Amino acid sequence: MLLNHVQLIGELSGGVETQDGAVRIQDGKIAAVYGAPVCPEGEETFDCAGRTLTPGLIDLHTHFTGLMGYSGSDVHSPMKVLTAAAQAAPRYLDYGFTTIRDCGSVLRAANFVRDLAEAGTVTAPHILSSGLILSPTEIERADAIYEMYSFGDGADAFRKMARSELAEHGDFVKLMASGAAFHPQGVPQHPIIAEDELREAVETASRKGTYVAAHAHADAAIRACIRAGVRTVEHATYISPATLDELERTPDCYLVPTLSAMFVSGSDETGFWHKRLGAMLDACCQGLRDAYARGLKIGFGTDSMAGMRQYEEGIEFRYRKENCGMKDLDILLQATAVSAEIAGLPDRGVIRAGMRADLVLWEQDPSMDIMAAAKRPSAVWLDGRLVRHEHT
Numbered sequence: 453m454l455l456n457h458v459q460l461i462g463e464l465s466g467g468v469e470t471q472d473g474a475v476r477i478q479d480g481k482i483a484a485v486y487g488a489p490v491c492p493e494g495e496e497t498f499d500c501a502g503r504t505l506t507p508g509l510i511d512l513h514t515h516f517t518g519l520m521g522y523s524g525s526d527v528h529s530p531m532k533v534l535t536a537a538a539q540a541a542p543r544y545l546d547y548g549f550t551t552i553r554d555c556g557s558v559l560r561a562a563n564f565v566r567d568l569a570e571a572g573t574v575t576a577p578h579i580l581s582s583g584l585i586l587s588p589t590e591i592e593r594a595d596a597i598y599e600m601y602s603f604g605d606g607a608d609a610f611r612k613m614a615r616s617e618l619a620e621h622g623d624f625v626k627l628m629a630s631g632a633a634f635h636p637q638g639v640p641q642h643p644i645i646a647e648d649e650l651r652e653a654v655e656t657a658s659r660k661g662t663y664v665a666a667h668a669h670a671d672a673a674i675r676a677c678i679r680a681g682v683r684t685v686e687h688a689t690y691i692s693p694a695t696l697d698e699l700e701r702t703p704d705c706y707l708v709p710t711l712s713a714m715f716v717s718g719s720d721e722t723g724f725w726h727k728r729l730g731a732m733l734d735a736c737c738q739g740l741r742d743a744y745a746r747g748l749k750i751g752f753g754t755d756s757m758a759g760m761r762q763y764e765e766g767i768e769f770r771y772r773k774e775n776c777g778m779k780d781l782d783i784l785l786q787a788t789a790v791s792a793e794i795a796g797l798p799d800r801g802v803i804r805a806g807m808r809a810d811l812v813l814w815e816q817d818p819s820m821d822i823m824a825a826a827k828r829p830s831a832v833w834l835d836g837r838l839v840r841h842e843h844t
């Protein structure tokens with residue numbers, strides 16, 4: 453298939469910068485990128501009419517179970533959880549996300565939806581899934597999100613839990629290194645994991661050729677994660693300049709901030725969430741401005757799910773632009789090439805021959821104004837297959 457008359461952004465297209473180019477797709481991969489339109493050789497052609505083509509977007513921190521679409525009692529019905537998850541996953545394509553990393557799912561439902569998607573039963577983005585979240589004993593058993601966690605204490609327990617999640621086909625290991633923001637019982641400023649627990653999880657994951665993604669708001673927890681060999685530090689809300697110094701010196705360790713998680717979209721009669729999350733947003737933006745000024749590679753995550761207001765309104769894009777002063781092109785790079793590199797996915801994130809043909813066509817150029825990527829894209833290709841198309 454030929455995508456003709458596309459605008460390409462040089463930084464995302466192997467240096468091919470053009471107002472009117474073309475991309476050839478073959479066998480699910482990008483076969484060639486052209487700086488000028490191409491005369492079709494009897495092949496199927498899609499006229500992109502000068503719109504901007506980017507690689508598919510990547511969300512490195514989402515949860516497509518547990519945030520909406522099911523009620524607390526559903527966690528006792530695995531079939532309901534699976535059904536809701538299988539319905540939720542395809543919706544990411546509506547927003548141009550073609551790869552998502554699920555950082556913890558109820559009853560490991562995301563593992564199974566990933567398998568359904570790989571088998572072609574469900575048309576959903578490529579999914580990386582951690583299964584259950586490893587946590588020290590922290591929240592009470594009565595909580596509805598309990599089924600998203602695996603609890604244990606001590607290095608042996610963390611070795612066992614990490615092995616269990618990988619044996620259940622998790623792609624990586626997710627753990628809790630600090631208190632949670634969304635649990636009233638959690639205190640984000642508290643580090644909650646011991647050093648030996650953290651190291652054991654990291655070593656267990658690396659023996660299986662994968663890595664640890666750690667939930668860490670507290671500065672001390674972030675520092676412990678960096679020192680223990682964690683690959684992605686999620687949220688990183690209270691990161692201090694001294695910890696950023698350590699991060700700068702540590703290879704293969706990256707921040708995946710999730711500013712949109714601090715967006716209060718529901719009712720909040722007591723003001724508890726506005727107060728808690730507002731202060732966290734301020735702290736996180738401060739750390740992120742510093743990380744950005746240092747030129748660190750920053751991953752793109754939302755800690756929300758497709759269908760929520762955060763997606764509908766592009767809150768993660770907006771906060772990075774307006775609250776952190778990031779350039780439009782840099783945010784677009786974070787949500788594509790940089791996140792692909794951080795997650796160790798060398799076959800996507802840029803438009804180049806040999807890459808997966810995960811592509812998105814936008815009405816306006818998101819490298820000029822990232823909020824263009826907050827609108828529904830004109831078309832989405834997944835492995836070279838047209839999976840979304842807005843007829844205009």
Ligand SMILES: [Zn+2]
Nearest residue numbers: 513515555755
């Ligand atoms: Zn999360």
